[in-house]
Amino acid sequence: MQVNFNGQLMAEEVPYLPHGNRGLYVGDAVFESLRVMGGKAVFWEDHYLRLMSSMRMLRMEIPMAFTMEFLAEEIKILLEANGLLAQTCRVRLTVFRKAGGRYMPNTNEIDYLLEASALENAFFTLEDSSYEVELFKDYYVNNDLLSTLKTNNKALHVVAGVFAQENGYANCLLINGNKHVVEAINANLFLVKGDTVVTPPLSDGALNGIIRQKLMEVIGKMEGKTLEERSISPFELQKSDELFLTNAIQGILPVTKYRKKQYQSSLASELIGKLNTMARLSVMEG
Template identity: 65%
Template sequence: MVNFNGELLPTTETFLDHQNRGLRYGDSLFESMRAVSGKLFFWEDHYLRLMASMRMLRMEIPMDFTMEFLEENILGVILANDLDQSAARIRLTVFRSDGGLYLPETNVISYIIEAKALQNPFYVLEDNRYEVELFKDFYVNPDMLSTLKTNNKIINVVGSIFAQENDYDNCLLINTNKQVVEALNGNLFLVKGNTVKTAPLKDGCLNGIIRKKLMEIINKLEGYELEENSISPFELQKADELFITNSIIGIRPITKYRKKEFGNVTAKNLLGKLNAVARLG
């Protein structure tokens, strides 16, 4: 079952057509989040990011589009799919309603809520082989639009195909200034000694929820120094650890980049603290 504009519908039912602006122009935003036993991880952060993104794209926010209203609708989808006692992956998609060419006829929005089962209730650390490479066919623009979670993800799609064709598990994206921005499916963190570094938003990286949470955690920890600064490709092979973060996997250590292999001590330490924060809400 999916929720389309407040109505629960079977997944087999057709409710979108060729006029959909998300399909036509990528005029759409989405939030992916984790839920466990009906509890949404970091829901307030996801909601606030969505509202800020909608305002930036000049979408009309309905009066009833409150945090409580959307949470109730999300929980309804979880219950309708019998996932209220297990872990679930939630996708909330918001798109401008049909009409117009590049210039929309309306800024009124529609929304879809989906839920799929996840295997693990909390974030777990995978320590099997995970090799990455730079994706240099196309570049990320270092601007605020690149920080939004929009449906304009063609570079991520082409990069994923490149990774599969070349037997990589993921790729790292670079911007037009040749700075390393993020992975195909999440933010990138680099560990060197006691310094944990991640790219700044001005470089065009996604304004990730887990990125934000880990930065808050690291800032409170003794023995670690957080650095939010541009990452050069030359730094990657000098790092002690590289790891990827997103709202579904939590933290994913990278084990190899070119000839360099990496550990995961810091990633393991941070994962436990991330799970603790997630439990608290």
């Protein structure tokens, strides 16, 4: 497989990152995980705008050529080089400040890296296997704006992932310093109780997820459903009817079990078709 580093295609095994790469050195990087269908990224405009916003917040210099059209073409070139243009793929776009400096960078200019791999399913699907989660309480998510960005500073999420592996869980739910449930390791969280659907607010430290945004739009328009963006207490988890997680690659992940509580997946099943419709339209219009 080949990767795209600053517009140059090269084999994965070729060393292309300098030892002083700031993404490696101090986690000075942001990224987007994209689901790409037929060479076009799903919800590409939303991902692009989030990337630009994240770069501005981290005071990275955005090149004049770094347009939606330029990056979309770079993705297409990478997929074509790897024989993946006709397939549904996962693409990761990572942007990091150029090497140099320690905590204080020598420059705000950036490098970028594109990587791609094939996905098994063409569209978002719901897994019908067991998906058990547990609270991870060793470390907390900061409830600030930096936590809402997709940065390379993911030590908390990595340690939570190791905890999940060691204890046989599919995922972990993360909490902030106020003991509010914020998100999962790799996904946003939705809780369903009766006709009310709740998702944690960004002010609690939740990632500003693209699929989260899209489903909030859909749920907010559903007859008989009330959408609330508010803090979630761990005590609410076992009292809820349904929990599901969302991210850009897998779409919707229904939680089947948390401690002694077993969950249904009625709303998740209803939403997956709507999400696929939105995804197809975004690709057609892109």
